[in-house]
Amino acid sequence: MYKVTCVIGTRPEAIKMAPLLRLMKSDERFSLTILSTGQHTDMLRQALHHFGIDADVKLNVMRERQSLEYLTSAVLQGVSNFLQKDPQDMLLVHGDTTTTFGAALAGFYRGVPIGHVEAGLRSHNMKLPFPEEANRVLTDRLSSLFFAPTPWAAENLLREGTDSSQVFVTGNTVIDALFWTLRHLTPSEILKEIPEEAPLILMTAHRRESWGAPLTRICGAIKEIIERHPEVRILLSLHKNPVVRETIFQELAE
Structure with a gap:
């Protein structure tokens, strides 16, 4: 063997x-x-x-x-x-x-x-x-x-x-x-809260080369999408790395 x-x-x-x-x-x-x-x-x-x-x-x-x-x-x-x-x-x-x-x-x-x-x-x-x-x-x-x-x-x-x-x-x-x-697959409870007809963007952002200013710009892009297209739902899979979480919570807390 x-x-x-x-x-x-x-x-x-x-x-x-x-x-x-x-x-x-x-x-x-x-x-x-x-x-x-x-x-x-x-x-x-x-x-x-x-x-x-x-x-x-x-x-x-x-x-x-x-x-x-x-x-x-x-x-x-x-x-x-x-x-x-x-x-x-x-x-x-x-x-x-x-x-x-x-x-x-x-x-x-x-x-x-x-x-x-x-x-x-x-x-x-x-x-x-x-x-x-x-x-x-x-x-x-x-x-x-x-x-x-x-x-x-x-x-x-x-x-x-x-x-x-x-x-x-x-x-x-x-x-x-x-x-x-x-x-x-087991249906997600989070997805049940999103209207079926709503356009959905599933995303994550955690790569080391994105830390700092690039991640801040990504968060800015998320806010701009929501402002321009209020019908869109964005589901962000949040990485557990504290560097990533601190930036995203700071930028998207509102």
Whole structure:
């Protein structure tokens, strides 16, 4: 049986990896361990619960207002300690989070092959998105198998010299997660308060590059839409990051 550990730390990773985790859990060829770093503790738990999944190992690295330096080192040390105690045949990581890079680096140091789901995405600007572009580029440098969501992503990898025999175009797992959710969806109480005929905008805004003035401008745009189009309803999914919440509450409290 092939021992695989999937490392996840944030809500997006949980959502996008859930279809694969459910499939691997039911496949007798794999002995799957789900390791949660806890980069986003509550939001990660909520997303996993939605798909009927629980982590087997929990590092609980999250700290309030955690820095990238702290988070990277905590994930690196935590995953490395786990691999020392329980060696694996492969480590699966997803996307471009700090959990992704820290776990991949731990696997590399421990000599464990890395499989990168959602490999090959590029903005070709190491500062945008920050730090995600660096995370995904560096993770690809450390990986052995590359699961690209699109042919374009695969071409990025090939242009960078990746062996074509290691690159697989798989599609985007978030689509599988979407179809699963549609089959198991429970109507939201919030949506019941919105008239069916009302135009609805669903949005979120939390990326690190949007902190400060850009997020303030986004809030200004929200207010302008409401003023110009009072019939429109805007449903803002609010991230738990205190930097994001402080700005949005300050700008949209009225």
